[in-house]
Amino acid sequence: MSEKKQDIENLGRRHFLRNSAVTGVAGAGLAGGFGAGALLNSRQARAAGEGAEAVAPGELDDYYGFWSGGHQGEVRVLGVPSMRELMRIPVFNVDSATGHGITNESRRVLGDSARFLNGDAHHPHISMTDGRYDGKYLFINDKANTRVARIRLDIMKTDKITSVPNVQAIHGLRLQKVPHTKYVFANAELPIPQINDGRDLENPDDYYTMFNAIDAESMEVAWQVIVDGNLDNTDADYTGRFVASTCYNSEKGMTLSDTMRAERDWVVVFDVEAIEAAVAAGDYRTLGDAEVPVLDGRKGSQLTRYIPVPKNPHGLNTSPDGQYFIANGKLSPTVSIIAIDRLPQLFDDAIAPRDAVVGEPELGLGPLHTTFDGRGNAYTTLFIDSQVAKWNIADAIRAYQGEQVNYIRQKLDVHYQPGHNHASLTESRDADGQWLVVLSKFSKDRFLPVGPLHPENDQLIDISGEEMKLVHDGPTYAEPHDCILLRADQLNPSRTWTRDDPYFAETRAMAEADGVTLETDNTVVRDGNQVRVYMTSIAPQYGLTEFKVKQGDEVTVVITNLDQVEDLTHGFCMVNHGVSMEISPQQTASVTFTADKPGVHWYYCNWFCHAMHMEMTGRMLVEKA
């Protein structure tokens, strides 16, 4: 298919370049072996048009990709390699279409933090069992409001959000891989006073931040570890014992220049087993109102080790063979390869911290993140060079030992200035080396101009062969930091809701207390000035086409979509009340608002459902108080 065609075109171009030199000199005229097409293949045309890896209409993608929405706050689901956007999952944002942040069910998930209208989602990661994606949950951080969210991948909805106490700005987030995702590991980036209640503002020396472990099932914070410096990115190993985080501010500087002074910052390694033992032994304290065990992991602690690495490191990535943590240099053109099998000796103080580093290849300017193909190669984004460097890990280690070996395999221009990159299944044992996504921070001139605000550019690269090939440019709205890819067969999303789903269990309990059967009843329950309106919906009709309340009543509308047909989602929008929500097949959803304006107020279905969708309406009659 198209790949083959590309190869032919590439061949044609190479032939042209080789032949044309000879031809030109010989003056022998237009030789065979190349045509006008090859000749006119401009650099620009090649860069933009080198055959998007086409998935034909009606065909399905091989991979799911989950993209963070950055400070837009959501998670997006893409098909790979088509890069078609399949779905958006609101997480930390308010979403008018689904009612996330508006419905009672979503506001229960958001908890106290429902008062925040913004979020900053960076790092999406999928739960694992024995180092393989199990397709159950996706977790993501909120740097803006210090939260961690969980998405249930069967319904593709955010079902838990935890606000992490005692810290500010959750940045790096990764999951325990082995034996299963018991913990979500979350780095709080910015040091603050402990306790941060205003009693001590002026002493940065006393600021600290913490490494956090959140129980993946309960979403309670299990424990926190105080560290020196700050915390940037993190990843876990394949034994279940070690987690490593980069620190770019070992100086604990409060200004830009202060954070740049040290030649080396560090990777801090956490010993999860030792931490669990300390918690079990009661060797912790609590801070303020929070009941979370807080442990001391500062230098000298048995819970941590600090490995110096060159200046202001950023990404931290575990190789899928479980052998190495790779710390990406950012302000150094190197990455540091840390041998995980040396970490037990490091914790036993049998080796010096730098002895855990077994390689430090020089890759280019501004290395930020590394990903892997499962064939021993690593792919590192170079922010300043605006390239991806493909390099061989074993060769880089040999070079560090003094052998003359070229460990760099290829450098590929990307457009422009890449941050994260992510290869298919790279964070699991199943890394398959098929696709690489590079999330470029700037698109500059790659797309039609759309005003001063530009899209980002997520580029898809075919890494199945020896040579990386750029195959697709994908403009994205603010601002995917990271993504994760898994095979389509590793997920099994629901086609419709099941009636016993815990997502609306509280609403069901409320109905039962009111003596209402959600699946059959269309009725209004008055409880003082609180009015609960229960109705079903079957396209193209609501179970109630009118209901009457008094001005000032607090109205809760509960709708159960009885349609069983896949993709037959209903909506509910109350005009002039800021109320809007999704009710998918077999789902119950509810929303509460104040009927503060007397008169007639129409409601209508705002998710297209039927030929008579426009006719799916009703009226709320509000009597004057």
Place this chain on the structure above:
Amino acid sequence: MTRRFSHAAAVLLTAAASLMLGPAGAWAAVRTAEPGEPLQALVADAEAGDTLRLAAGRHAGPLVIDKPLTVAGDRQAVLDAGGTGTAVTLAAPGIVLEGLTIRGWGHDLTAMDSGILVREAATGSRIRDNRLSGPGFGIRLDSVDDVVVRDNRIRGDAERRSQDRGNGIHLFNVAGARVEGNDIRRVRDGIYIDTSRDSLLRDNRMQDLRYGVHYMYAHDNRLEDNLTRHTRTGYALMQSKRLTVIGNRSEDDRHYGILMNNITDSLLRGNRVSGVHQPRDDTGELLVGGGEGKALFVYNAQFNRFAGNRFADSDIGIHLTAGSEDNVVAGNAFVDNRQQVKYVATRAQEWSEDGRGNYWSDYLGWDLAGDGTGDTPYEPNDAMDRLLWRHPEARLLMHGPAVLALRWVQRQFPVFRPQGVKDSAPLMTPPDSLEADT
């Protein structure tokens, strides 16, 4: 302990010729330290403005100079830190450190071991004519203003991995530094300048190392008449504004001659870059695909002026990308680069100013008007670049039927022609200022 010398003794020992006016106007003493004398105690005994001369031979470091002294030698004086830590620390204003041979400082980069460390207090100090040789940093300035570093010779430890060596001269958070006439080799980066401003780097020579000059977030600096040879990158200028980069040379550097990343409102004039290329196999393919050597790499850099520079004999003459627009490129010479211009963008750029463009060694047009500029625009094209690079003699045949046919085909299908760089007034000969240097 008795006072080891007095002002009177110093006068007697060194005769009237050694009497000088110290900074405060008082008579200053000159004291000569013989090898074996404890230097730190001599410093403790000295007063501001005194001179401590180190006699030939080995003196044990480390040494912390915490008052305004002149500490000098005649190059035969060796200050040896004994293999660990920092050899000399300057921690008072107006110190002069000159003529010393300094060696034996540590290799611990985490601790930032240095030959000479200049601390914040050492405003206005001068470090000149020293010879330094050691594994960590050579001369490191940390948050200090108005320091002069002149005519020093710095050598790294070639036995260590590049990334395990320190930088030759390391400027962090400095202002008003003058770094001139230094010769730096086999360190990691020659001159590293980070989060600094209003400094001058002039007439330094950097060779056999990683980056000659490594700029990071350093505004309003001047880079003039420096020379880099056999480095991985000659001048890595990054994330900085208002740089003046004049008269520098890059010879046989490997990745980039001059790299400009996120540089704005800066001037590049009279710089000469040649011989930036990467290894290739027998068939001419790069050993590492995508890693071409670039004489000048301009990335996300706007509002700059490139005038009177020469870029020659490299894999790529100039590579512009990531919205590097609104730059003036005129009066430069692009000579015999395998690919003269690599421009990755979708918008057109005009590279001439007031009817004067650049000299292109592969320009094929005529100057019938005799005004020194070609009659047809120069538009770089990678296929033609490569052809002419491989076979310069082909230029003579350029009006032959084959090339005319190729060009005719190109002109007939403008829809396929890239928006790219166009020089409407290509120069027929290199600008005079650049001809002398070949």
